Amino acid sequence: MKKIEALTFDLFGTVLNLEDSLNPFIESFISDSQIDTTPSQFWKTYRHRQRIEQYQDNILMLGHSGYTQVAENAFVYTAKIYGCDPSKSQIEGMMIGWKNLNPFPEVLESLSHLSKKFKLVVLSNGEHNFLKHLVTERIKFDFDNIISVETVGEFKPSPLVYRKASEILGIPPDHLLMVSANSFDVLGAVSSGFWGAYIDRYSLPFESSPHQPHLICNNFIDLNNQLENI
């Protein structure tokens, strides 16, 4: 592991705490629309749908829609599942939520430690402008680079994303460590030649695949500790 030069970080669900950040907007939407569900169940359905929409965006080959459009489509679809056709202002309210995401509490201190040993890079499904906003206004950490999948026009875990990131950074895949709480993201990175660290924030199984993570960590403090001891 000594040859790792840079860590590439997933943002949504790994650095940024989606569920807690979006919960007030979802609570307000549910109460406003008198939908029969809990915020937790709505979020679970929404997050699942978001992933389906992103995957279909890749597979259908109709061009890349971008993270924000897909997050909006997924919200509308999820609301419809619960029998509600959301108004324009309800959709806008939800999308304001996405601009106000907060990082997980342990992230910042760990990033500061890690930056002494490695280049730290954002590698995210978000659009360029959205990522710049989140990094400067919400995470407030000075990453060495911010790479959006917009550059290749496909969402992770497309191999195009990891290959292009390696090319942009000028660092070969096996000198890069992908850090993600989304197992499919670690799977995509590892099968593209990266090292992989799975942050197991949601207690979910890893995929049945020969491309397993090299590190499994509870959170960023644990990641920091495991990288110290290698």
Place this chain on the structure above:
Amino acid sequence: MKKIEALTFDLFGTVLNLEDSLNPFIESFISDSQIDTTPSQFWKTYRHRQRIEQYQDNILMLGHSGYTQVAENAFVYTAKIYGCDPSKSQIEGMMIGWKNLNPFPEVLESLSHLSKKFKLVVLSNGEHNFLKHLVTERIKFDFDNIISVETVGEFKPSPLVYRKASEILGIPPDHLLMVSANSFDVLGAVSSGFWGAYIDRYSLPFESSPHQPHLICNNFIDLNNQLENI
């Protein structure tokens, strides 16, 4: 609509009733493993996971695993979500379930009617051999052709599937009607130039997309009626 020459049918969830057919195997697995869930909830999670696995199989570009392998992986993953690592015999039990699927009750009579006007073709995510088994042993209807996505090595809704089916049949896309209870399948077909009929068996919203179905039907009887009146 008069120019439609052939109807291409999805099997899993459209012609074949997955949930009712697999329910005894899921009930037995849940009872055997003392998992804390209902058969209905387990099936919902399983079906969701199966779709994720199929989509990732396309996106990761590691080669096509085939329907049966992916259905098995999804079952193992779903069981693990509920805290159970299934035994080899439990997995085999579940996969026997997949070989014993039953068609929805109204399908056969409708297919007989439709065959008087159109060529009827299977266009399915299953493997060639699995499809032949299901058609001859379970559905027992003499389709004009059986096309598996194995031919192109990607699951639906990859455009490769619809384009290749049109080529194999020697019929241009706009003379073909895709019939599916999976909205993504109709979306994939319509965006590839097919006509699309969405069999709304599960009361789910259709995707936000310019590629909407041309027909929305409750079941195959409704499909038959709508095609009579065009």
